[in-house]
Amino acid sequence: MQRTPLYKRFEDIAKQTPDSVALECGSCRVNSADLNEKANRLAGYLVAHGVGKGCAVGLYLTHNQDIPLAVLAVQKAGGCYVPLSTAFPAEKIRDIISDAACSVVVANAPLPFAKDGVTVVDLAAQSDLLQQQSAENPEVSVAEGDAAYILYTSGTTGKPKGVVISHGNLTYYVDWYLSHLHGDTGGDLPLMSSLAFAAAVKQLYVPLSTGACLHILPPHVAQNSSLLFDWYSRHPSHGMYIVPTLWEEHLRYAKANGVTALPRFILFSGEPLKEKLVSETFAHCGNIRLWNLYGPTETVANITYARVEKGAPITIGRALESSEVLLVDDDLRPVAGADVGELCAAGPGVTSGYLHRGELNLRQFFTLNGKRYYRTGDCAAYLPDGTLKCLGRKDRQVKISGIRVELGEVENALSSLPNVRESVVLVDRSEDYDHKLAAYVLSDHEKPYAAYVDGLKKILPEYAIPASIVTLQAFPKLPNGKIDVLHLPAAKNQQAKPTAGEGTAARISAMLAALTNGANLAPEDNILYSGASSITIIKLANRIQSAFHVHLLISDIYSHPDIRSLANFVDTQAAHLTQAEERPTIGEDLPLAVNQKTLWLVEKTKEVKQAYNIVFSINIKDEKFSPARLQNALNTITQQNDVLRSLIVPDGHSGNPVRKVLSAYQP
Numbered sequence: 036m037q038r039t040p041l042y043k044r045f046e047d048i049a050k051q052t053p054d055s056v057a058l059e060c061g062s063c064r065v066n067s068a069d070l071n072e073k074a075n076r077l078a079g080y081l082v083a084h085g086v087g088k089g090c091a092v093g094l095y096l097t098h099n100q101d102i103p104l105a106v107l108a109v110q111k112a113g114g115c116y117v118p119l120s121t122a123f124p125a126e127k128i129r130d131i132i133s134d135a136a137c138s139v140v141v142a143n144a145p146l147p148f149a150k151d152g153v154t155v156v157d158l159a160a161q162s163d164l165l166q167q168q169s170a171e172n173p174e175v176s177v178a179e180g181d182a183a184y185i186l187y188t189s190g191t192t193g194k195p196k197g198v199v200i201s202h203g204n205l206t207y208y209v210d211w212y213l214s215h216l217h218g219d220t221g222g223d224l225p226l227m228s229s230l231a232f233a234a235a236v237k238q239l240y241v242p243l244s245t246g247a248c249l250h251i252l253p254p255h256v257a258q259n260s261s262l263l264f265d266w267y268s269r270h271p272s273h274g275m276y277i278v279p280t281l282w283e284e285h286l287r288y289a290k291a292n293g294v295t296a297l298p299r300f301i302l303f304s305g306e307p308l309k310e311k312l313v314s315e316t317f318a319h320c321g322n323i324r325l326w327n328l329y330g331p332t333e334t335v336a337n338i339t340y341a342r343v344e345k346g347a348p349i350t351i352g353r354a355l356e357s358s359e360v361l362l363v364d365d366d367l368r369p370v371a372g373a374d375v376g377e378l379c380a381a382g383p384g385v386t387s388g389y390l391h392r393g394e395l396n397l398r399q400f401f402t403l404n405g406k407r408y409y410r411t412g413d414c415a416a417y418l419p420d421g422t423l424k425c426l427g428r429k430d431r432q433v434k435i436s437g438i439r440v441e442l443g444e445v446e447n448a449l450s451s452l453p454n455v456r457e458s459v460v461l462v463d464r465s466e467d468y469d470h471k472l473a474a475y476v477l478s479d480h481e482k483p484y485a486a487y488v489d490g491l492k493k494i495l496p497e498y499a500i501p502a503s504i505v506t507l508q509a510f511p512k513l514p515n516g517k518i519d520v521l522h523l524p525a526a527k528n529q530q531a532k533p534t535a536g537e538g539t540a541a542r543i544s545a546m547l548a549a550l551t552n553g554a555n556l557a558p559e560d561n562i563l564y565s566g567a568s569s570i571t572i573i574k575l576a577n578r579i580q581s582a583f584h585v586h587l588l589i590s591d592i593y594s595h596p597d598i599r600s601l602a603n604f605v606d607t608q609a610a611h612l613t614q615a616e617e618r619p620t621i622g623e624d625l626p627l628a629v630n631q632k633t634l635w636l637v638e639k640t641k642e643v644k645q646a647y648n649i650v651f652s653i654n655i656k657d658e659k660f661s662p663a664r665l666q667n668a669l670n671t672i673t674q675q676n677d678v679l680r681s682l683i684v685p686d687g688h689s690g691n692p693v694r695k696v697l698s699a700y701q702p
Contacts, residue, residue, distance in 0.1 A: 037179070038179065038202075038203065038206035038207065038210065039206070040110065040177055040183075040202045040206060041110075041202075041205060041206055041209060041240050041243065041244045042106075042107050042110040042111055044243075044244040045057075045067075045071065045107060045243050045244060046071060046172050048067055048244075048245075048246045049067040049068050049070070049071035051246075052067055052246055053066065053067055053068030054066050054067070054068070055067050055246055055248075056248045057069075057070045057103075057242075057243070057248065057249060058070060058100055058103055058242075058248065058249040058250075058251060059248055059249070059250050059251070060099050060100040060250075060251035060252075060253070061099075061253060063099075063100045065100065067246070070103065070104065070107070071107075071172070072170040073104055073108075073165075074103075074104055074107035074108045074111060075108075075111060075168070075169060075170050075171060075172055075173060076165045076166065076168040076169065076170060077104060077105065077108035077141070077156075077158075077165055077168070078107075078108040078109070078111035078112040078168075078173050078175075079112075079168035079169050079173065080156065080161075080164065080165050080168050081108060081109065081112040081114065081139060081141075081156070082112050082113075082173065082175075083168075084139055084154050084156070085138060085139070085154075086109070086112045086113070086114045086139055087112065087113050087114065087175075088113040088114070088175070088177065088181065089113070089114070089115070089181065089182065090112075090113070090114040090115070090138070090139075091114065091115055091116075091117050091135040091136055091137045091182075091185060092109045092112075092114045092115070092116050092117065092137060092139050092140070092141060093116075093117045093119045093131070093132055093135070093137040093139070093140035093141070093153075094106070094109070094116050094117065094118050094119060094140070094141050094142075094230065095119040095121065095128070095140055095141070095142040095143075095144060095146055096121070096141070096142065096143050096144070096230070097121055097143055097144050098226075098229065098230075098251065098253055098254055099143070099251060099253065100251060101143045101158055102226070102230055102239070102251065103239065103243060103249060103251075104158075105141045105158075106184075106230075106239070107243075108141075109141070110177070110183060110202075111172070111173050111175060112173060112175060113173075113175040113176075113177060113181075115181070115182035115183055115184050115185055115199075116183075116184045116185075117131060117132075117135045117137055117184065117185045117187070117197070118184070118186065118187075118229070118230040118231040119131060119132070119140070119231070120229050120230075120231040120496070121144055122229070122496060122497060123231070123496050124147075124492060124493055124494060124495065124496060125147040125148045125493070126493055126494055127195060127494070127495075127496065128146070128147065128148070129148055130194055130195060131187050131195060131197070132153060134187075134194070134195070134197060134390065134391060135185055135187075135197055135390065137153065138152070138153060138154060139153070139154045139155075139156060140153055140154070140155050140156070141155075141156045141158065142155055142156065142157055142158070143157070143158045143159060177202055178202070179201060179202050179203030179206070180201050180202075180203060180387075181201060181202055182199050182200065182201055182202075183200055183201060183202045183204070183205045184200050184205075185197045185198065185199050185200070185390060186198050186200065186231065186232070186233060186332050187231075188332055188439050189432070189439050189440050189441040189444050189499070196389045196390075196392055196395065197389060197390035197391075198332045198333055198386055198388075198389060198390075199386055199387050199388065199389070199390055200332075200335055200386050201386065201387060203383060204335050204383065204384050204385070204386055205236070205240070205335060207335075207357070207382075207383035207384050208236065208237075208335040208336055208355075208384045209236070209237065209240050209241060209244060211355050211356060211357075211384075212237050212241060213241065213244075213245065214356070215340075215355070215356065216302075216326065216340070217241065217245075219324075219342075220274050220299070220300045220302075220324065220326075221272070221299060221300065221324075222272040222273050222274050222299045222300065223241060223242055223247050223248075223250075223272075223273055223274070224237060224238045224241065224273065224274050224275065224276050224302070225238065225250040225251070225252045225257075225266070225270070225273055225275075226238040226239055226249060226250065226251045226252065227252050227257040227275070227276065227277070228276065232332075232438065233331075233332040233335065233336045234276055234304060234305065234336070236335060236336045237276065237302075237336060238276055250270065250273070252266065254589070254590075255588045255589060255590055258569075258573050258576075258589045259573075259576065259577075259587075259588055259589060260284065260285045260288035260289070260294075260573075260577050261288070261292075261577075261580060261586070262588075263285065264285075264288075264289060264294045264296050264297070265296070267296050267297060267298050268296030271296065271299065272299055273298060273299060274298050274299050274300035274301060274302065275298040275300070275301050275302070276301075276302045276304065277301060277302070277303065278303070278304065278305035278306050279303055279305075279306045279307075279308050279309065279312055280306060280570050281570060281573070282301065282303070282312070282316070283312055284570065284573055284574050284577065286312070286315060286316060286319060287574075287577070288577045288581070289319060289320075290315075290319050291581060292581065297320050297323060298323070299323070299324070300323060300324040300325070300326070301316070301323065301324075301325050301326070302326045302328055303325065303326065303327050303328065303343070304327075304328040304329070304330075304336075304337060305434060305438070306434050307425065307427075308327050308343070308349050309349075310349055313325065313343055313345075313349060314345075314346075317345045324342075325342070325343035326340055326341065326342055326343060327340070327341045327343050327349060327350070327351060327352065328340050328351075329351035329352070329423075329425060330380070330411075331409075331411055331439070332386075332439075333380075333385065333386050333388075333399075333409045333411075334358075334380050334382075334384045334385055334386070334409065335384045335386070336384075337355070338354060338355060338358055338360065338380040338382070338384065338385075338411075339351045339352045339353060339354050339355070339360060339423060340352050340353075340355065341353070341422060348418070348424075350418060350422040350423055350424050351415070351422070351423045351424070351425045352422050352423065353421065353422060353423070354380075354382070355382065355384065357382055357383055358380065358381065358382025358383070358384060358385075359380070359381045359382055359406065360378060360379070360380055360381075360415075360423065361378075361379045361380075361381065361403070361408060362374070362375075362376030362377065362378060362379070362415060362416070362417070363376050363377050363379055363410075364376055364377075365377075367401055367403070372417070373416055373417055373418070373419075374416065375414050375415070375416045375426060376414070376415065376416070377410060377411070377412065377413070377414060377415075377429055378411045378413045378414070378415040378423070378425070379401075379408040379409060379410050379411065380408060380409050380411060381406045381407060381408045381409070385407060385408070385409050386409075388400055398410075412428055412429050412430045412432055413425055413426075413427070413428060413429070414426040414427055414428070414429055431443060433462050433470070433472075434470075435462075435470060435471070435472060435498050435499065435568070438498050440472070440498065440499050442460045442461075442462075442472075444495075444499070445460045445472060445474065445495065445499055445501065446458045446459060446460050446474075448491055448494040448495050448499075449474055449476055449487070449491070449501075449504075450476075451494065452476075452487065452490045452491070453490075454478050454479065454480045454482075455476045455477070455478050456476075456477040456478060457476070457477040457510070458474060458475065458476045458477070459474070459475050459510065459518055459520070459523075460472055460473070460474045460475075460501060461473050461474075461475075461520060461523070461526075463502065463503070463526050471501070471502035471503070471526075471568060472499070472500070472501040472502060473501060473502065473503050473505075473526030474487075474501035474503065474504045474505070475504075475505045475507055475510065475523055475524075476504060476505070476506055476507070477506075477507055477508070477509065477510065478506050478507075479508070481506040482506065484503070484504055484564060485561065485564040487504045488500060488564050497569060498568065498569060502526075502551070502567070502568060503526040505523075505524055505526065507524075510523070511523060538602070539583070539602040539603075539605055539606050540558050540598050540599055540602035541555075542582065543575075543579060543598055543601060543602055543605070544556045544557075544558075544598050546575060546578045546579065546582070547562060547565060547567065547571075547575055547598075550567070550571050550574050550575060550578075551565055551567055551571060556598050557598065558597070558598045558599035558602070559597055559598070559599060560597060560598055561596050561597050562575070562592060562596050562597065562598065562601065563593070563596045572589060572592055572593075573589060575592065576588070576589055576591075576592060579605060583605050583608075583609055584609070585605055585608040585609050586608065587605070587608070591604060623695070623696070624686050624693040624694075624695065625693060625694040625695070625696070626693065626694070627683065627692055627693065627694055677696045680696055680697040681694050681695065681696050681697070682694070682695050682697065
């Protein structure tokens with residue numbers, strides 16, 4: 036069956052419903068016709084700079100409304116896009132551009148290295164030139180076997196390997212999702228994941244190919260529990276695609292703060308799902324619907340799926356329709372019955388393989404009975420009901436915060452540092468989900484943890500940097516000469532310093548120590564060099580918000596990375612909050628908060644008024660009930676809470692809405 040490329044489907048939507056909202060990112064809203072025209076103009080500009088069928092185009096984009104624009108434009112020009120995460124170190128980006136032969140990079144941020152031999156299309160700086168291009172759909176056609184995009188994953192040699200996903204792979208997967216999950220979930224997903232990871236596929240392409248609005252959540256919203264749940268309170272029909280590690284932290288925040296504005300459904304992926312987290316989710320979220328998705332990038336996004344039921348065993352379910360899962364032994368022979376085997380996948384979603392990696396493709400892909408299979412490296416077994424249970428890895432590939440990491444790649448990076456003779460990297464699984472990397476290096480020159488990190492940050496992305504690095508003179512060995520990992524010293528946080536001083540700094544230091552199982556940091560110590568993972572940083576931000584009742588973004592921690600400066604920032608925020616909470620003057624014009632402006636706009640523009648009002652009645656049948664006492668109680672509450680005595684009215688000059696506080700409640 037010939038499937039229409041997804042960008043062509045969006046062109047049809049733009050023609051049929053031009054005024055429908057195609058994307059929303061913060062205050063930016065773009066309709067289908069405008070997005071399609073902008074993508075056409077960018078596509079024309081790319082074609083003028085040599086992009087055509089089969090050309091790879093790098094996308095170096097911050098997480099905003101430029102993502103769908105660039106993705107559509109590259110595919111309209113006949114090329115395939117190559118995501119270059121702004122979180123990647125410069126060396127990794129250079130390696131990817133070189134391996135994919137990207138002669139053009141579309142960017143909305145400065146590239147972190149010299150751009151020799153690469154044409155950079157700066158979306159902001161070159162907007163006038165883009166406007167000169169045609170707004171009509173380009174007359175370019177692609178075949179199902181043509182590459183739609185290339186995703187680079189961790190490689191054992193230290194060099195990332197590019198997985199080539201064709202238009203046929205992509206459309207098959209999105210069509211499966213629309214047929215088998217979209218209707219059951221009852222809602223869409225916001226784009227929270229980075230374009231550089233397979234998790235973004237369904238979040239990005241499902242709304243673009245169905246005419247729904249693509250909601251793009253900036254990282255500061257997606258990583259902040261308070262802001263994230265606030266978004267879901269305004270978009271209750273949407274679900275969430277998330278790794279268990281991160282959901283565990285958001286759920287902790289929801290339980291601690293009584294959050295009830297939750298996603299309609301959750302799709303888990305990227306890590307093994309634990310029964311404890313599932314039971315806690317159902318306990319707090321009631322009838323929420325959960326799914327467990329399994330599959331590597333080499334299968335677009337997932338190859339199996341399972342509905343997660345309350346009290347039922349957790350499995351990875353069954354293969355997608357038209358796909359197949361096979362369990363084999365080391366000789367690639369199918370195993371029998373409930374025996375454990377390596378999980379291999381076949382079907383329209385299995386990709387053509389790795390770019391320029393012929394030997395690796397021969398190892399990872401094989402043909403049996405006329406079907407081409409991909410070897411996942413995961414061990415699995417069939418349960419009596421025919422579903423699959425994933426039992427872990429055969430090799431040294433691991434998942435950290437839901438992201439694939441090859442331990443060999445980290446070891447190669449460590450061994451490339453000055454004075455390091457050899458290294459070994461293991462996984463610290465002391466926490467249920469927040470697994471960390473623990474590294475051991477042979478060196479005659481012991482260095483502080485921060486010195487190692489400075490070198491690794493030039494080579495590895497943040498999530499692949501070990502949380503602890505222990506310097507040894509020699510590794511303990513087994514009689515056969517292999518490293519005796521059981522007798523390596525315990526991995527500990529590297530920044531063992533005296534407890535920070537009193538006050539806010541001491542409390543923040545103690546919070547971080549509890550999260551990293553390390554010692555308290557001194558006021559001048561850098562949090563980012565404490566072995567804290569990105570998940571740990573999110574946890575720290577949530578705990579600071581709860582403890583100090585301030586609004587704190589993840590970016591605030593990166594902007595104030597040492598304990599003292601972060602403590603000062605928190606104290607300043609708390610002082611501003613205290614000033615803001617001072618009782619306003621009765622009758623004074625007060626500015627509106629963002630959500631108050633939203634309510635005012637809804638009231639003025641929608642036919643249905645009181646859209647956010649909750650109306651209910653209570654019947655009280657009790658001889659002791661006193662209406663007068665109830666009225667006194669309500670009067671006391673309204674008198675102590677200014678917001679309950681507030682009106683939103685136009686000011687006397689510009690007509691803009693302001694808030695006025697009444698001296699007493701006026702029904």
